[in-house]
Amino acid sequence: GLKKKEVNVLCLGLDNSGKTTIINQLKPSNAQTQDIVPTIGFSIEKFKTSSLSFTVFDMSGQGRYRNLWEHYYKEGQAIIFVIDSGDKLRMVVAKEELDTLLNHPDIKHRRMPILFFANKMDLREALSSVKVSQLLCLENIKDKPWHICASDAVKGEGLQEGVDWLQDQIK
Ligand code: GTP
Ligand code: MG
Numbered sequence: 499g500l501k502k503k504e505v506n507v508l509c510l511g512l513d514n515s516g517k518t519t520i521i522n523q524l525k526p527s528n529a530q531t532q533d534i535v536p537t538i539g540f541s542i543e544k545f546k547t548s549s550l551s552f553t554v555f556d557m558s559g560q561g562r563y564r565n566l567w568e569h570y571y572k573e574g575q576a577i578i579f580v581i582d583s584g585d586k587l588r589m590v591v592a593k594e595e596l597d598t599l600l601n602h603p604d605i606k607h608r609r610m611p612i613l614f615f616a617n618k619m620d621l622r623e624a625l626s627s628v629k630v631s632q633l634l635c636l637e638n639i640k641d642k643p644w645h646i647c648a649s650d651a652v653k654g655e656g657l658q659e660g661v662d663w664l665q666d667q668i669k
Pocket of ligand 1 (some may be wrong): 513514515517522537618619621649650651652653654
Protein backbone atom coordinates (compact mmCIF):
# COMPACT_ATOMS: atom_id res chain seq x y z
CA GLY A 499 0.00 0.00 0.00
CA LEU A 500 0.94 3.65 0.10
CA LYS A 501 3.72 4.51 2.51
CA LYS A 502 2.67 7.02 5.14
CA LYS A 503 4.73 10.13 5.67
CA GLU A 504 6.96 9.79 8.76
CA VAL A 505 6.86 12.51 11.40
CA ASN A 506 8.87 12.91 14.60
CA VAL A 507 6.94 14.44 17.50
CA LEU A 508 8.27 15.60 20.86
CA CYS A 509 5.91 14.97 23.77
CA LEU A 510 6.77 17.47 26.51
CA GLY A 511 5.27 18.79 29.73
CA LEU A 512 5.71 18.46 33.49
CA ASP A 513 5.87 15.10 35.24
CA ASN A 514 2.47 13.60 36.04
CA SER A 515 0.70 15.67 33.37
CA GLY A 516 -0.31 12.53 31.44
CA LYS A 517 2.07 12.40 28.46
CA THR A 518 2.64 8.65 28.53
CA THR A 519 -1.07 7.99 29.14
CA ILE A 520 -1.95 10.08 26.07
CA ILE A 521 0.61 8.40 23.82
CA ASN A 522 -0.48 4.98 25.06
CA GLN A 523 -4.10 5.75 24.07
CA LEU A 524 -2.99 6.72 20.57
CA LYS A 525 -1.28 3.40 19.97
CA PRO A 526 -3.19 0.45 18.49
CA SER A 527 -4.96 -1.47 21.26
CA ASN A 528 -2.70 -4.51 20.93
CA ALA A 529 0.33 -2.29 21.62
CA GLN A 530 -1.14 -0.50 24.65
CA THR A 531 0.14 -1.20 28.16
CA GLN A 532 -2.05 -1.46 31.24
CA ASP A 533 0.35 -0.13 33.84
CA ILE A 534 1.85 3.28 33.16
CA VAL A 535 4.77 4.31 35.33
CA PRO A 536 6.69 7.60 35.46
CA THR A 537 8.99 7.79 32.46
CA ILE A 538 12.71 7.52 33.15
CA GLY A 539 14.67 9.61 30.65
CA PHE A 540 12.49 9.11 27.60
CA SER A 541 10.81 6.45 25.56
CA ILE A 542 10.26 6.17 21.82
CA GLU A 543 6.75 5.22 20.77
CA LYS A 544 4.97 4.88 17.45
CA PHE A 545 1.42 5.36 16.25
CA LYS A 546 -0.27 5.95 12.92
CA THR A 547 -3.10 8.11 11.69
CA SER A 548 -4.83 7.92 8.30
CA SER A 549 -2.03 9.71 6.46
CA LEU A 550 0.95 9.85 8.87
CA SER A 551 3.27 7.55 10.76
CA PHE A 552 4.29 9.23 14.02
CA THR A 553 7.44 8.54 16.03
CA VAL A 554 7.02 10.11 19.45
CA PHE A 555 9.79 11.04 21.85
CA ASP A 556 7.89 10.65 25.12
CA MET A 557 10.15 12.64 27.43
CA SER A 558 10.17 12.42 31.22
CA GLY A 559 8.81 15.60 32.79
CA GLN A 560 10.63 15.17 36.09
CA GLY A 561 12.85 18.11 36.95
CA ARG A 562 16.02 16.06 36.89
CA TYR A 563 15.35 14.88 33.31
CA ARG A 564 14.02 18.07 31.75
CA ASN A 565 17.54 19.01 30.59
CA LEU A 566 17.31 16.03 28.19
CA TRP A 567 14.50 17.66 26.20
CA GLU A 568 16.67 20.08 24.27
CA HIS A 569 18.88 17.33 22.84
CA TYR A 570 15.91 16.15 20.75
CA TYR A 571 14.56 19.53 19.58
CA LYS A 572 16.35 19.33 16.21
CA GLU A 573 14.80 15.90 15.58
CA GLY A 574 11.24 17.02 16.22
CA GLN A 575 8.89 18.31 13.52
CA ALA A 576 5.97 18.96 15.88
CA ILE A 577 5.36 19.23 19.61
CA ILE A 578 2.68 17.82 21.88
CA PHE A 579 2.76 19.79 25.13
CA VAL A 580 0.70 18.34 27.97
CA ILE A 581 -0.62 20.26 30.97
CA ASP A 582 -2.31 18.86 34.08
CA SER A 583 -5.35 21.17 34.21
CA GLY A 584 -5.88 20.29 37.86
CA ASP A 585 -2.37 21.28 38.95
CA LYS A 586 -2.94 24.99 39.55
CA LEU A 587 0.11 25.28 41.79
CA ARG A 588 2.50 24.21 39.06
CA MET A 589 0.86 26.09 36.16
CA VAL A 590 3.59 28.72 36.56
CA VAL A 591 6.27 26.01 36.32
CA ALA A 592 4.62 24.67 33.17
CA LYS A 593 4.65 28.21 31.74
CA GLU A 594 8.36 28.61 32.58
CA GLU A 595 9.22 25.36 30.82
CA LEU A 596 7.10 26.34 27.82
CA ASP A 597 8.75 29.77 27.57
CA THR A 598 12.21 28.20 27.82
CA LEU A 599 11.23 25.77 25.06
CA LEU A 600 9.86 28.50 22.78
CA ASN A 601 13.01 30.61 23.20
CA HIS A 602 15.41 27.77 22.49
CA PRO A 603 17.53 28.36 19.34
CA ASP A 604 16.58 24.93 17.93
CA ILE A 605 12.86 25.81 18.23
CA LYS A 606 12.57 29.57 18.04
CA HIS A 607 12.58 30.31 14.33
CA ARG A 608 10.99 27.10 13.09
CA ARG A 609 7.44 26.61 11.97
CA MET A 610 6.64 23.74 14.30
CA PRO A 611 2.99 23.05 15.07
CA ILE A 612 2.32 22.76 18.82
CA LEU A 613 -0.63 20.78 20.09
CA PHE A 614 -1.52 21.49 23.72
CA PHE A 615 -3.55 19.07 25.77
CA ALA A 616 -5.23 20.62 28.81
CA ASN A 617 -5.36 17.14 30.29
CA LYS A 618 -7.22 15.71 33.30
CA MET A 619 -10.36 17.65 32.42
CA ASP A 620 -12.26 15.02 34.43
CA LEU A 621 -10.89 16.36 37.73
CA ARG A 622 -13.43 18.44 39.66
CA GLU A 623 -10.84 21.18 40.18
CA ALA A 624 -9.64 21.20 36.55
CA LEU A 625 -9.25 24.56 34.84
CA SER A 626 -10.91 24.96 31.44
CA SER A 627 -8.75 24.86 28.30
CA VAL A 628 -9.50 28.60 27.86
CA LYS A 629 -8.19 29.32 31.36
CA VAL A 630 -5.10 27.15 30.82
CA SER A 631 -4.44 28.92 27.55
CA GLN A 632 -4.70 32.31 29.31
CA LEU A 633 -2.37 31.29 32.14
CA LEU A 634 0.22 30.03 29.65
CA CYS A 635 -0.23 33.18 27.49
CA LEU A 636 -0.65 31.06 24.37
CA GLU A 637 -2.00 34.01 22.40
CA ASN A 638 1.58 35.35 22.43
CA ILE A 639 2.72 32.49 20.20
CA LYS A 640 2.65 34.20 16.81
CA ASP A 641 5.21 32.30 14.75
CA LYS A 642 3.88 28.77 15.15
CA PRO A 643 0.50 27.21 14.58
CA TRP A 644 -0.92 25.97 17.88
CA HIS A 645 -4.10 24.42 19.15
CA ILE A 646 -5.36 23.48 22.61
CA CYS A 647 -7.74 20.63 23.44
CA ALA A 648 -9.20 19.61 26.77
CA SER A 649 -8.58 15.91 27.29
CA ASP A 650 -9.15 13.02 29.62
CA ALA A 651 -6.36 10.64 28.72
CA VAL A 652 -7.61 7.88 31.01
CA LYS A 653 -10.92 7.67 29.12
CA GLY A 654 -9.27 8.70 25.83
CA GLU A 655 -11.52 11.76 25.41
CA GLY A 656 -10.39 14.80 23.42
CA LEU A 657 -7.32 13.10 21.98
CA GLN A 658 -8.62 12.43 18.48
CA GLU A 659 -9.60 16.07 17.91
CA GLY A 660 -6.04 17.09 18.78
CA VAL A 661 -4.37 14.51 16.60
CA ASP A 662 -6.65 15.39 13.67
CA TRP A 663 -5.54 19.01 14.00
CA LEU A 664 -1.87 17.97 14.13
CA GLN A 665 -2.25 15.78 11.06
CA ASP A 666 -3.83 18.68 9.14
CA GLN A 667 -0.87 20.90 10.03
CA ILE A 668 1.67 18.44 8.71
CA LYS A 669 0.19 16.54 5.78
P1 GTP B 1 6.29 11.59 33.52
O1 GTP B 1 6.59 10.39 32.69
O2 GTP B 1 6.75 11.45 34.95
O3 GTP B 1 6.78 12.87 32.93
O4 GTP B 1 4.66 11.73 33.63
P2 GTP B 1 3.61 11.68 32.44
O5 GTP B 1 3.33 13.06 31.98
O6 GTP B 1 4.00 10.69 31.41
O7 GTP B 1 2.28 11.20 33.19
P3 GTP B 1 1.62 9.75 33.13
O8 GTP B 1 1.05 9.47 31.80
O9 GTP B 1 2.57 8.76 33.71
O10 GTP B 1 0.37 9.97 34.12
C1 GTP B 1 0.53 10.38 35.47
C2 GTP B 1 -0.71 10.01 36.26
O11 GTP B 1 -1.83 10.79 35.83
C3 GTP B 1 -1.13 8.55 36.08
O12 GTP B 1 -1.58 8.07 37.34
C4 GTP B 1 -2.28 8.64 35.10
O13 GTP B 1 -3.23 7.60 35.24
C5 GTP B 1 -2.91 9.96 35.50
N1 GTP B 1 -3.66 10.59 34.39
C6 GTP B 1 -3.23 10.77 33.12
N2 GTP B 1 -4.16 11.40 32.39
C7 GTP B 1 -5.21 11.62 33.21
C8 GTP B 1 -6.49 12.24 33.03
O14 GTP B 1 -6.87 12.74 31.97
N3 GTP B 1 -7.31 12.28 34.14
C9 GTP B 1 -6.93 11.76 35.33
N4 GTP B 1 -7.81 11.83 36.34
N5 GTP B 1 -5.74 11.17 35.54
C10 GTP B 1 -4.88 11.09 34.49
MG1 MG C 1 5.69 9.57 31.10
